[in-house]
Amino acid sequence: MSLNAEERARTAAELRANLELAGVGADRVGVELGFVDGQLAEALGVTGADPADVWLLRDHLEDLVRAAGREPVPYTVLTEEARAAAERWFPLRKAPHRR
Structure with missing residues (x-):
């Protein structure tokens, strides 16, 4: 899936909007997801990122926004319908559970 x-x-743009709505710093999100060495920037920009990282970030940001x-x-692109197709191409990881 490309x-x-x-x-x-x-x-x-949607990822960045949700990061802003979450009200937390990007550094915190990167740490919570275990991202290193530009991994968060790549996922946020959807450029050169592992698609599984982008989906993980998407899900975590949704959780953070709702927790707020x-x-x-x-x-509009990373929809639940698209998730089913993505899972056929690569393994998706679950976002950390928020308490």
């Missing part, structure tokens, strides 16, 4: 330039840009009592910005 995204074109417009889909990557749209997804990056807000409604996440909907994803």
Whole structure:
């Protein structure tokens, strides 16, 4: 499953909007996900990132936004329907559970 330039840009904007809604720093998100050496920047920009990292970030940001009592910005490319297709291409990881 590969995204074109417009889909990557749209997804990056949606991820960044949800990071802002979550009200936490990007560094914290990176640590919580165990990302290292530019991995978070790549996932946020949807450029050169492992697709599984992008999905992990997507899910974690949704959890953080909801934990903050807000409604996440909907994803137009990384939809639940797209998740089923992605799972056929690569293993997805579960986001850390928030308490």
